[in-house]
Amino acid sequence: MFSLLLRRQRTAAIVQLRALSTAVAQPTTSGPFGSLEIRPVQRPDTAAYFTRKPKFYDLLSAISNLSRQHPLPRYNKADYKRGKWIPRAELQTKLGIKISPREHELLLRRLGDVANLRIADPAERETVGLYLNQFKRGYVHAETVTKDGEKAKAEPRVKRNNGRRGFLDHLGRWHAFGRRKEATAFAWIVPTAAAAEEPAATVLEPQGEAVSVGHDAAPSPSDDLELDPSILLPAPPKIIDNVPASAHAPMGDIIVNGKPLADYFFHGTDRDSVLFPFQVANKVGKYNVFLRVSGGGRTGQAEACQLAVARALYMSDRKAHVPVREAGLLRTDGRAVERKKTGKPKARKSYTWVKR
Amino acid sequence: MISATKFTQPASKAARHFAGIRLLSSSPIVAAEKNANSSRPKADRTQSMAFTKKEAGSKRTRSGTSTSVNLSAANPAYYTDPPKPKLDLLSKDTATASRLNTFMQIDDGFLQNTGKGRYPGHLAADFKLFGKPALLYRQVTQTLVDQMAQNAETAPKRATVLDGQNGAGKSAELLKLATVAATSGHIVIYALSTLPWVNSSRPYGPGYKSDLFVQHELVNELLRSVVAVSRDALNKVPLGRSVTLGKKTLESEKTLADLIDLGLQTPSLAHDALDQLLDIARTQTVVPVFIGLDEVNTLWCQTSYRDQEDSILPANRFRLARSFLPFFEGQSLAKGWVVGTTSYAEVRFMPKDLKTKLNPPPAIPIANPDLVRDPGVSELSFDVLKVERLSSAEAWGLMQFYQKANIVTTPVTEGLVAKKWVYANGNPRQMFAGVTTYF
Numbered sequence: 001m002f003s004l005l006l007r008r009q010r011t012a013a014i015v016q017l018r019a020l021s022t023a024v025a026q027p028t029t030s031g032p033f034g035s036l037e038i039r040p041v042q043r044p045d046t047a048a049y050f051t052r053k054p055k056f057y058d059l060l061s062a063i064s065n066l067s068r069q070h071p072l073p074r075y076n077k078a079d080y081k082r083g084k085w086i087p088r089a090e091l092q093t094k095l096g097i098k099i100s101p102r103e104h105e106l107l108l109r110r111l112g113d114v115a116n117l118r119i120a121d122p123a124e125r126e127t128v129g130l131y132l133n134q135f136k137r138g139y140v141h142a143e144t145v146t147k148d149g150e151k152a153k154a155e156p157r158v159k160r161n162n163g164r165r166g167f168l169d170h171l172g173r174w175h176a177f178g179r180r181k182e183a184t185a186f187a188w189i190v191p192t193a194a195a196a197e198e199p200a201a202t203v204l205e206p207q208g209e210a211v212s213v214g215h216d217a218a219p220s221p222s223d224d225l226e227l228d229p230s231i232l233l234p235a236p237p238k239i240i241d242n243v244p245a246s247a248h249a250p251m252g253d254i255i256v257n258g259k260p261l262a263d264y265f266f267h268g269t270d271r272d273s274v275l276f277p278f279q280v281a282n283k284v285g286k287y288n289v290f291l292r293v294s295g296g297g298r299t300g301q302a303e304a305c306q307l308a309v310a311r312a313l314y315m316s317d318r319k320a321h322v323p324v325r326e327a328g329l330l331r332t333d334g335r336a337v338e339r340k341k342t343g344k345p346k347a348r349k350s351y352t353w354v355k356r
Numbered sequence: 357m358i359s360a361t362k363f364t365q366p367a368s369k370a371a372r373h374f375a376g377i378r379l380l381s382s383s384p385i386v387a388a389e390k391n392a393n394s395s396r397p398k399a400d401r402t403q404s405m406a407f408t409k410k411e412a413g414s415k416r417t418r419s420g421t422s423t424s425v426n427l428s429a430a431n432p433a434y435y436t437d438p439p440k441p442k443l444d445l446l447s448k449d450t451a452t453a454s455r456l457n458t459f460m461q462i463d464d465g466f467l468q469n470t471g472k473g474r475y476p477g478h479l480a481a482d483f484k485l486f487g488k489p490a491l492l493y494r495q496v497t498q499t500l501v502d503q504m505a506q507n508a509e510t511a512p513k514r515a516t517v518l519d520g521q522n523g524a525g526k527s528a529e530l531l532k533l534a535t536v537a538a539t540s541g542h543i544v545i546y547a548l549s550t551l552p553w554v555n556s557s558r559p560y561g562p563g564y565k566s567d568l569f570v571q572h573e574l575v576n577e578l579l580r581s582v583v584a585v586s587r588d589a590l591n592k593v594p595l596g597r598s599v600t601l602g603k604k605t606l607e608s609e610k611t612l613a614d615l616i617d618l619g620l621q622t623p624s625l626a627h628d629a630l631d632q633l634l635d636i637a638r639t640q641t642v643v644p645v646f647i648g649l650d651e652v653n654t655l656w657c658q659t660s661y662r663d664q665e666d667s668i669l670p671a672n673r674f675r676l677a678r679s680f681l682p683f684f685e686g687q688s689l690a691k692g693w694v695v696g697t698t699s700y701a702e703v704r705f706m707p708k709d710l711k712t713k714l715n716p717p718p719a720i721p722i723a724n725p726d727l728v729r730d731p732g733v734s735e736l737s738f739d740v741l742k743v744e745r746l747s748s749a750e751a752w753g754l755m756q757f758y759q760k761a762n763i764v765t766t767p768v769t770e771g772l773v774a775k776k777w778v779y780a781n782g783n784p785r786q787m788f789a790g791v792t793t794y795f
Contacts, residue, residue: 242457246770247752251777262781268793271779278778285748285774 055095056103063110066128070117080112086135111135166315173290174316178307181336183296187289187308189316194249195286251285256305257293270302277310277329281321287313307332438487441760446493446532447539451501455493457753462489462535469584470534476548476650477527477699482788486761491528492784494750496743500533500695507693508540508644512739515684515694517652519714520743523785526697529743530648533695537646542692543589543612543637545582546648554671554705556660563627568675569661575626575676576619582633583616589643590616596640599632601625612636627675634679638689645692647683652696655681657705685737696738714740745782748773754787764791 044050048057086094088104099107115132119125133139161167163186166176173188254274256264265271274291278284289309293301310329314321324330338347345351444450446460467475467489475483483489503516518526527548534546552558553574563570583590590613599606601618602625612633619629637645649655655677661669671677683694698714700706713736746754755773758764766772780786 241749242455243749243752243756247749247773249748251748251751251774251782253781254778260781261778262783262786268779268790275775275778279771279775282771284771285778 053097055097056099056107059095060107060110063107063114066131067110067113067117070119080109082108084115084137085111086137086139164311166311168315174312176308176311176315178304178309178311178332180303180307180333181296181300183293183300183304185291185293185301185304185308187291187305187312189287189289189309189312191287191316192250192252192285195252195283252288254289254291256291265298265302267298270298273299273302274305274309276306277313277324277327280323280327280329281313283313283321303333439760439762440487441757443488443490446491446535448536449539451493451497451532451536453498456495456498457749458493459490459753459757460493460532462491462531463538464489466535466538466585470546470581471548474548476531477701478523478785479528479531481792485763485792490757491532492525492750492754492757493532494525494529495747496525496741497529497532500529500741501536504533504537504540504646504693508542508691511644511689511692513688514686515647515696515738517684517714517738517740518695518697518743519740520698521745521783522700523783524743524745525784526699526743527650528784530650530695530697534646534648537648538585540644541589542586542644542646543582543593544586544646544648545578545634545637546585546646547578548650550649550651550654551699551702551705553674553676554654554657554659554661555702556662560661560674562664563675566675567673568678569663569669569673570627571674571676572623572626575630576623578676579616579619579626579630579633583613583620587613593637593640593642595636599636601628601632627679630676631679634683638687641690643691645689647680647689647692647694649680649696651699651702651705652684653698653706653710655684656707656710658707660704746777746784746787747782748777751777751782751787754784755791758791 046054046058046061048054048061051057085108088099088101091104091107092099111132114128117128119128134141161169161175163175163177166174169175169188173190175186175188177184177186179185254261256274261271261274265274275284278287291305291308293305295301296304306329310324314324314330340347441459443459443461444455446462450460474480475489479489479491518529520526530546531548534544538544547553553571558571559573560569560571591611593612595606595608595610595612595615597608599610599615601615602622604618606614606618615629615632615636619626619633655671657671659669659671659674661674663669663673672681683689684696688694698706698710700711752768752773755764755768755776759766759768764772776787776790779790
């Protein structure tokens with residue numbers, strides 16, 4: 001489209017139009033019409049006037065000019081991030097015209113080009129950056145002016161809580177929702193107190209028995225320096241622990257619609273589904289989970305819970321929970337029952353048919 | 357192929373009948389062949405070689421009997437001997453805090469004397485897989501053992517009932533407590549299941565000159581178990597007064613063991629012997645007494661037994677239940693402890709009223725005005741101790757034993773324990789089910 005525009009600028013019709021307007025604009029002093037005031041022909045500012053969408057092509061050519069002024073870097077596909085730029089719907093609202101997907105694609109490619117420019121001049125670079133900022137996704141032009149006429153700082157953009165991605169709610173719980181078949185689940189997860197704390201100190205006895213002085217042991221006298229050592233009580237007897245010290249940490253609960261997981265989901269496979277994100281992240285029992293689920297059957301509900309839990313878990317610590325994403329647990333499983341077709345007993349099953 | 361000699365010398369009666377006559381059928385020959393080949397073992401048609409008969413009763417109460425395998429013909433690669441981890445025997449001396457979160461073996465003799473091969477609750481499946489009766493020594497066990505030691509000096513005024521979810525370990529705790537009591541020199545009156553008292557599975561009849569019904573066989577079994585488990589303790593307690601059972605009178609110098617022996621000699625006197633035993637044991641201070649009744653909710657239920665007019669009998673119309681009811685309704689011992697456990701396995705024998713009192717609705721007075729009027733729990737005539745789910749450390753101990761017993765073949769890690777615990781919500785029976793799904 002852009003090349004077409006350039007070509008059109010060079011056409012003879014436009015050259016003639018320019019020549020005519022120049023000739024008409026300059027009043028002749030000689031001749032029979034010398035005294036006549038001829039109104040100059042209205043001349044468009046840009047050639048885009050003759051296109052269907054002058055606003056859009058002006059924008060396109062402006063951005064193209066920028067990229068033409070500076071040498072393009074080597075093409076790298078990874079730098080062209082579509083999600084970085086303004087969505088088509090927003091652009092349409094902003095410009096007040098309809099933009100086709102192809103046009104939007106074209107614009108994004110140009111924006112990508114310009115964003116990747118290596119501009120040496122810092123001032124120029126900043127100017128270009130500021131110009132491009134308005135096409136970035138989520139850009140809000142909030143410029144307020146104080147009484148003194150000074151520009152106030154733009155208000156920070158209020159992030160909308162997106163349940164599909166998961167977010168930290170006002171009570172400090174990671175919240176997300178998930179769907180599967182007809183079921184919808186909402187999950188709230190909180191790490192257990194013990195998960196954040198360090199495990200109790202473990203001392204290895206000569207016999208190889210692990211002796212825990214952790215959870216129930218009284219604080220050692222050395223902690224309190226004001227105590228007189230002469231009046232110290234005898235040390236409490238050490239309890240030989242038959243399990244590792246880390247085993248004493250209480251485990252998190254999973255509550256589904258007010259019932260424990262084991263009571264709500266009778267089948268083991270359903271329980272496995274809900275636990276799977278934790279298992280992948282190696283965090284089983286490290287979170288208290290509260291689930292609200294409705295609609296569908298038990299399997300659908302279990303898998304909706306799985307999606308909600310996976311999203312909330314991933315958002316709670318993206319770096320640590322990369323395996324959750326890599327296991328594909330963040331994607332909605334959109335499969336559903338295929339609709340029944342007319343003339344058939346089921347979706348694909350056919351009635352028995354004989355030739356005669 | 358049949359040989360000619362055998363053909364000419366038929367051995368069977370049928371074959372002799374046809375001797376000299378043209379044979380019309382081959383059956384006499386086959387019979388003769390069978391009889392002649394006496395070295396071949398005869399098939400035992402009375403016993404199946406492939407399967408064992410399923411136990412009677414509902415699926416829930418079955419002990420999980422499965423196909424038996426003829427090991428002489430089995431591939432040794434598949435059928436190896438199960439590992440038998442060495443465990444300490446649970447007794448008065450070993451029931452200490454140092455054994456927390458470990459498995460301890462229950463005395464097989466005690467189980468034989470009290471149950472004759474039956475086990476309380478659903479424990480039969482566990483014991484079968486372990487190869488021996490063994491139970492986890494939990495924190496609640498330690499609490500109960502400590503309490504029992506304290507009660508051996510001064511008995512509490514009220515009985516204690518262990519309550520909790522299905523599979524929480526109520527029956528197991530009572531069994532452990534009874535085992536420790538038996539080794540501590542208590543008089544142990546322990547019924548591992550009281551369901552037969554009410555489920556119409558045992559003989560019963562109307563009492564003589566009384567509106568109560570008697571169950572001689574059940575009482576006989578109970579007395580037999582009492583005397584087998586704690587004869588030494590019974591021998592220490594003199595009767596203190598002369599006791600007359602039927603036509604016989606026991607002098608005051610005789611002991612409780614003699615009383616029970618007399619009751620066992622004549623089944624119809626068993627009820628009288630039990631009543632006298634409980635009465636004397638209740639007041640004496642020589643030896644502490646331990647009364648443990650599993651599924652104690654049956655004492656207040658509507659039974660499956662019916663009277664002569666075919667109307668349903670409540671449990672308090674039975675002399676056996678009537679003997680123990682006072683202990684759970686305020687009567688106390690001089691020394692010792694009365695403990696019962698509830699059971700929700702057979703809902704028909706769990707009175708709704710009792711269930712509501714044991715598990716009152718959440719205490720939200722505004723939302724639940726009924727609760728304000730009837731708090732429920734305060735009306736119970738016994739103390740209630742809730743057996744909670746396993747703690748994480750107990751779950752760890754459980755899984756460690758499962759690995760030793762080859763039930764779990766993977767290494768016991770934090771992740772595995774956590775998964776099994778969360779999967780079962782810390783319920784011991786569900787955790788057992790979670791690791792034996794494919795067994």
